[in-house]
Amino acid sequence: MTITITQILFWILSVAALFSALMVITSKNPVHSVLWLIATFFSISGHYILLSAQFLAVVNIIVYAGAIMVLFLFVIMLMNLNRETEPQKNRWIKMAGAIAGGCLLLVLVASLKNVESASTIEDVKGGDVGFIKRLGKELFSTYVVPFEISSILFLSAMVGAVVIGKKE
Amino acid sequence: MHLLVIDWWLILEKSLLIFGIIGLSFFIAMYTTYAERKVAAWLQDRRGPNRAGPFGIFQPLADGGKLFFKEEIIPLASNKPLFILGPALAMITALLTSTVIPWATPFITKGGDVIAMQVADVDMGILLVFSIVSVGVYGIMIGGWASNNKFSLMAAIRGASQMVSYELPMGLALIAVLFMTGSLKMSEIVGNQIENGWHIIYQPLGFIIFFVCALAECNRTPFDLPEAENELNFGYHQEYSSMKLGFYLFAEYINMFISSAVMATLYFGGYDIPFVNEASWGLNSFWMTVISFSVLMAKISFFLFVFLWIRWTIPRFRYDQLMNLGWKKLIPLALLNMIITAAVILLLKK
Known part of the structure; x- marks a missing residue:
């Protein structure tokens, strides 16, 4: 059996992603959680690069790790959340959360079980699917309607945020 | 078992290049601190550092030595792992951005191999720089928060909001350049300029916007609010001492260089x-590489001088002025610049 660099990287990234995702939910300090979440985003970006989706990887870092997580950190730092001030949740609510999350995991695993992975991975590796030229052409030809609709959705969200912000 | 087919020459070549660039970044950053003090002295009609060595050129070494030997204090009430992570992150992100910059014309060996003077010419090119810059905020935020000091936290939040705000007009100004090149690759951006003339000729407004944003991203005057001494003591690195402080200060100079x-x-x-x-x-080919590299360094030195010149000429903005400039002036201007560029390119194509 030959081990390629891609496989080694895949295992390293998977372990990193799972470990940091676990740390997100087990850290006591919310600031630590946010930082572990950023680490998770980075390892997922690494997976995108392995799938030759470079654009997605970089945008994932710019938008999620670089912008949204900064806002998360802002809020958490300013509110100064810590263990003492955090309201203790009911045990039943915790259990309900765990069961709901478990159901979601089950559905995801079940839906991915029958995916034909080998052939699609070969397809992805050979092509330049994730490269920006190809992606741009696809987005603005085949998927132009959903693309424009989602951009209008973003615009309306922005206008909404401004309106709410202006209200005294 | 066949383990890891790797092109060792490529690894060697790239590692040499990486070490070279990192060494260069440190060297330039060191001497920018010296240049900063000399330029300040010159503008204020003083002599500046002139004791260590001829014209004081060993001053940065003395400063570095001083920082290394200072007592290292980690405040008791701080969050220790994050307190150490802050300056490390600031340094890492500052050094990472240099990966995609083409430093010189490719060097062609006698055997006909082409050695690119660039660590990685990836398809994403300039977007990669942006992604690293956007992550660079964390060095400041984490350091400021982990110090457990109100002034540091205020400064960190100021710095982060400033950097997030100024990334937007920077990106918009960049889009106009990308319209003209049609590629994100740094090598192709340079190639396009060699063929069709420099982008500054076509994009003067875009360059001014980009430059202002670069000043803000590097936390330089007139946008050095995170370090406003008279309102925030010393800013986000107030609790830092020794080489951790040195890392923060150095990272700023490396950011300027990059x-x-x-x-x-x-x-x-x-x-x-x-x-x-x-x-x-x-x-x-060897001399072409050397000459083109020196030309790039000359351009970089000029920009570094402008950075210093501005610092000792223009006073600091107020915080609301900074936000107004970013959101109400630069973003509309950058949008306008982008639309005009797009329209002109479309017209010329017809």
């Missing part, structure tokens, strides 16, 4: 030699 390199590459032709057709000289 952003100068990015500006030179995006708008001033990168390593292109102005007004001449260097291909007709018939020099061998």
